[in-house]
Amino acid sequence: MIDPAASPDALTLADSAAATLNAALAQAASLHLPGRRALHRRRLARAIELAHRALATPETDSVEVRSHARYTLLAANTALAQDARHGAGQLSLGAQRAPTRADCDDGWQRVEEIVAGAESAAAVAQRVAADLASESGWKAARVAQAAARDARRIVAQRNHAYTFHADPGFSFGEGWYLAAAAIVAGVAIQIEPGRPQTAQAEHFLRNAGLGPQLRPYRSRPRANKHLPEIVASAFRADPFGAQRRLRAALLGGGPVLPGVRTWVDTRLAGAPPEGKVLLWIRHGRHQPARNTNHSELGDLVRLVLSTGLVPILVGDAIPREAATVGTVDMTLFWREPVFQGIDMRRAQLHCFEHLKTAHRLVGQLGVTTAGMDGPALMGLATMYLTDLPNPRLGTWVGAVPGYQEVVRREGYLDRVGQELGHWAARAVLRR
Numbered sequence: 126m127i128d129p130a131a132s133p134d135a136l137t138l139a140d141s142a143a144a145t146l147n148a149a150l151a152q153a154a155s156l157h158l159p160g161r162r163a164l165h166r167r168r169l170a171r172a173i174e175l176a177h178r179a180l181a182t183p184e185t186d187s188v189e190v191r192s193h194a195r196y197t198l199l200a201a202n203t204a205l206a207q208d209a210r211h212g213a214g215q216l217s218l219g220a221q222r223a224p225t226r227a228d229c230d231d232g233w234q235r236v237e238e239i240v241a242g243a244e245s246a247a248a249v250a251q252r253v254a255a256d257l258a259s260e261s262g263w264k265a266a267r268v269a270q271a272a273a274r275d276a277r278r279i280v281a282q283r284n285h286a287y288t289f290h291a292d293p294g295f296s297f298g299e300g301w302y303l304a305a306a307a308i309v310a311g312v313a314i315q316i317e318p319g320r321p322q323t324a325q326a327e328h329f330l331r332n333a334g335l336g337p338q339l340r341p342y343r344s345r346p347r348a349n350k351h352l353p354e355i356v357a358s359a360f361r362a363d364p365f366g367a368q369r370r371l372r373a374a375l376l377g378g379g380p381v382l383p384g385v386r387t388w389v390d391t392r393l394a395g396a397p398p399e400g401k402v403l404l405w406i407r408h409g410r411h412q413p414a415r416n417t418n419h420s421e422l423g424d425l426v427r428l429v430l431s432t433g434l435v436p437i438l439v440g441d442a443i444p445r446e447a448a449t450v451g452t453v454d455m456t457l458f459w460r461e462p463v464f465q466g467i468d469m470r471r472a473q474l475h476c477f478e479h480l481k482t483a484h485r486l487v488g489q490l491g492v493t494t495a496g497m498d499g500p501a502l503m504g505l506a507t508m509y510l511t512d513l514p515n516p517r518l519g520t521w522v523g524a525v526p527g528y529q530e531v532v533r534r535e536g537y538l539d540r541v542g543q544e545l546g547h548w549a550a551r552a553v554l555r556r
Contacts, residue, residue, distance in 0.1 A: 135182040139194040142175035146201050166208060172201040192257065199253040202246040203265045206272040209243035213276045217283070217345065224516075226351045233283060240276040247273035284346040286313040289330065291320035298495025300326065300470065302352035305502050307335050308374045309359035309367045312352075315342045322469070329470040333374040350517060356502070357520035364526050371502050381475045381482075384463040389479050393437075396453050400552025401484055402429050402545070403477075403500075405491025406440035406456060417492055419444035421510075425490060426452060428542045432549040434487070437480070440496055459496075474499055481505065487548045488527075490541065493518060501528050508544060510537075 149168035156162045176198040180191060213236050220232025247269040254266035289303050290296070306312045307330075314335060316326050330339060359367045404425055406417045422444065429436040430451050437453045458464060464472045477500040480486035488506035489497055493515060501507040506527035509518070514532060521528045529544065531537055 135179050135187070135190050135194075138175050138179035138182065139190050139197065142172045142179060142194060142197045142201075145175060146172035146197050146204075149201075150204060162208070166205075169201050169205050169208065172197060173205070176201065195253050195257055196262070199250050199257065199262055199265050202250040202253070203269040203272070206243045206246040206250065206269040206276075209239050209246065210272040210276040210279075213239045213243065213279050217279050221345060222348050222350075224348075224350055225354060226347070229347060229351065233280075237280055240273075240280050243273040243276040282343070282345050284315070284340075284343045286315040286340040286343070286346050287349055287352065288342075288346045289314050289316045289326050290349075291317045291322040291326040293321055296495050298498045299349050299352070300329075301495075301499040301502060302356060303349065304330060304333055304335065304375060305371055306352045306355040306359075307338050308333065308370055310355050311338065312347075312355065313338050313340050315340045315346060318342050325467055325469050328467050332377065332468075332471065335374075353517045354520045357524040360521070360524040360526075364524065368502070368504055368526065372504065375471070375499075376474055376478060376503065377471065381479045382463075382468060382472055385472050385475045386479050386483075388461060388463050389476055390483070392455055392458075393453060393480075393484055396484070397435050399485070400434045400549060401437050401453075401480060401486045402434045402548065403439050403480075403486065403489035403491070403497075403505075404429065404436045404452070405489060405494050405497055406438060406443060407492045407494040408441040408444065415492055415494075415511075417441075417444060424538055425541070426450075428538065428545055429490075432542070432545045434545065434549050434552060437486075440491065440494055470499075474503060477503065477505060485552055487552045488545075490545075501525060506548060508541060510541075 145168050149165050149172060152161055152165060156165055176194045179194040180198070216232060216239065217236050220229050220236060223229040223232050247266075250266045250269035254262040287303050287306070290299055303312070303314060307314055314330060316323055316330070316339065327339070330336070356367075404422070406422065408416050417440075426436050426449065435453060436451070437455050438449065439455045439458060442456055443449055443454070458476070459469075459473060464476070466472070473496075477486065486505070488508070489500055490508045491497065491510065493509045493511055497507060497509060498518075501521070502525065504526065507525075508529045508531050509515075510531050510533060512533050515530060519530055522530045531541060
């Protein structure tokens with residue numbers, strides 16, 4: 126029972142603080158609705174302010190009023206710590222998915238600030254519980270402290286490594302980006318465990334000299350979407366130096382793997398001796414709008430042939446009705462046993478290297494597809510076709526030597542034809 130002789134101002138403030146807190150807690154079940162959590166936080170902050178004012182009022186000489194305000198202050202800070210724990214968890218997920226390293230680091234800095242708020246609220250709850258010296262007060266303080274510890278654990282779980290995905294269903298190109306970023310920028314790597322290609326991924330990375338950068342697998346890694354920009358930054362600083370480092374690490378210093386050389390030579394037996402161009406075909410369930418159009422493929426085949434070059438079809442299966450006369454078929458090559466062993470990734474790069482050195486491969490062309498990225502980083506001239514500028518791989522344009530983006534605008538095939546002419550001239554010089 127509140128002493129009726131207590132200061133009306135102190136009592137009014139304490140009652141207002143309690144009412145504001147109750148309004149905040151009453152909407153706990155609807156915090157997922159738009160705007161409710163922000164209102165919840167404003168009410169908690171207001172309840173804390175009113176409780177502090179009640180306790181600071183000189184006329185607050187009633188034990189009941191002071192206890193009333195303190196219980197409100199304790200409950201509000203406990204709820205604040207719990208809300209901060211939730212906010213830190215949600216924001217950490219956004220930070221992990223941030224499009225750039227700077228955005229990621231900024232997001233985690235904000236997480237740190239929220240966690241500090243949770244710890245501050247828990248500390249206040251602890252002090253108020255000590256003043257109250259009641260079991261219910263200590264219980265509330267323990268809840269606040271647990272929320273603060275959980276929030277701090279989120280920061281402790283932050284993982285600075287990037288994940289090398291070893292599931293065949295995941296984008297193969299991510300592996301090229303990550304290995305390249307580790308070589309030219311020193312990023313840390315964790316390998317996805319227990320997947321069909323986990324052993325091959327570790328073998329590939331260790332062969333590239335990246336063993337010291339491997340980390341045990343943990344949750345909350347950095348987002349792989351950062352990787353193309355990391356690679357682009359290194360190339361912008363020293364394009365040919367970055368390329369030399371990548372070639373040395375990813376290709377190794379030895380000759381082309383014998384099985385790869387035999388497979389390529391057999392597949393190209395009888396092909397014209399002229400310069401070659403890879404024409405990439407994409408046919409996947411992910412973002413099907415990016416898949417190869419058979420009509421456009423026919424146009425590209427004709428353009429390549431018109432410049433005196435030989436088109437080699439690679440990538441997914443050839444679309445029906447596609448014009449393929451005069452081409453060499455190397456589609457689905459990665460399914461061959463020689464490209465499925467422990468050396469699968471180096472074998473693919475050796476395949477393209479052998480095509481360059483022994484069969485006069487001068488460039489590659491096609492829709493954006495993961496298979497193109499490894500050869501592009503190794504120095505193969507590249508044109509990729511897209512309906513709209515690509516925000517990720519567009520960072521390589523002007524940075525990675527010979528890497529071009531061709532947006533499908535009026536006259537884009539003329540631009541492709543002109544560049545193919547340059548490639549054909551280089552092929553002649555290679556004779």
